[in-house]
Amino acid sequence: MHRHTMVNKALTFLSNCFTDLNLSDIETALKAVNTTLLKSIPLRSDDFRFEVEIVFKLAKRRARVFETPVRYVPRTYQEGKKIRPIDGFLAVLAMLRFWVIDDLYKEDEYGWPHLVEVERTTRFNLWLGQALRPFVGDRVLELGAGIGTLTSQFIPREYYVASDVNPNYIHYLKSYSYGKPYLEVKEVDANSEYSFVGLGGFDTVIVVNLLAQLEEPVVFTNIWRVLNSKGRALFVVPLHKRLYGTLDRALGRKRRYDRQDIERSLIETGFTIQKSFDFNRLCVPLWLLSGKVLRRKRLSRWELKILDTMIPVMKRLDRIWPWKGLALVIVAEKP
Secondary structure (H helix, E strand, C coil), rough: CHHHHHHHHHHHHHHHHHHHHCCCCCCCCCCCHHHHHHHHCCCCCCCEEEEHHHHHHHCCCCCCCCCCCCCCCCCCCHHHCCCCCHHHHHHHHHHHHHHCCCCCCCCCCCCHHHHHHHHCCCCHHHHHHHHHHHHCCCCCECCCCCCCCHHHHHHHEEEEEEECCCCHHHHHHHHCCCCCCCEEEEEEECCHHHHHCCCCCCCEEECCHHHHCCCHHHHHHHHHHHEEEEEEHHHHHHHHECCCCCCHHHHHCCCCCCCCHHHHHHHCCEEEEEEEEEEEECCHHHHHHHHHHHHCCCCCHHHHHHHHHCCCHHHHHHHCCCCCCCCEEEEEEEC
């Protein structure tokens, strides 16, 4: 059993390096997972690789992991032990697989697992967060916070409300808010004025990649009501009406925008446009090819990984590229 123990310790050490957890034994068969969380995770393994898969996916979902001691009396192969030497090698391959691939959310009634994949492009989202951060105040309402990709970049604040309508995301955000007294999680439907009852006093409202799924006049009015005087609404919206295609429909978008249309709608609501600028110009050809020519419904995980790796170069070229961006960032102020 000494050899089996040493291999197990090596696998656990390697797993901890990948996940940044501090587990004592990744291969323990005793794991308890919150039911709602477990049901939202797609599981692909039906052998000992399950132990690796569930640990890696819980780590990527930023679940809080606790250990408690258990009694263990090892069995011999004569007594029915099933694990084989090849399973150690398969466990290493599984670690590489689930480290590279972000297969974290089951398809649900909201149809947003692909949106989560896009949100997990770390370098891209850091780039977007850097673009928005100068305009973010101390009391913030974020609509459509998803898994908190931007939330994690903007906190701590005096008061921060992260909201969504997807119950899986709400559950995730509430777990993430543990130990953060300044962070409150609420279910807020941006299309419903009743969802905004009791909300107010914000100096910033953030709406990223959500507006194209909503009824515009309603959401603008709702945002106006909860903002303080001189408060800012930060919008990131898909640009280029002619680019609207299968990728947009798969993301639940009803439209793409021209700059004049969205700015006019904001001004009619009473906002003044403080600043607007194009964002992510270099991905326009890829979106055109995939969504209009090839009529694909999603970008592959490998494409997203490659794009994310190229972000440092794309950031430098984005300012000088000749055509309009794939998205438009608008900073609107309530007079």
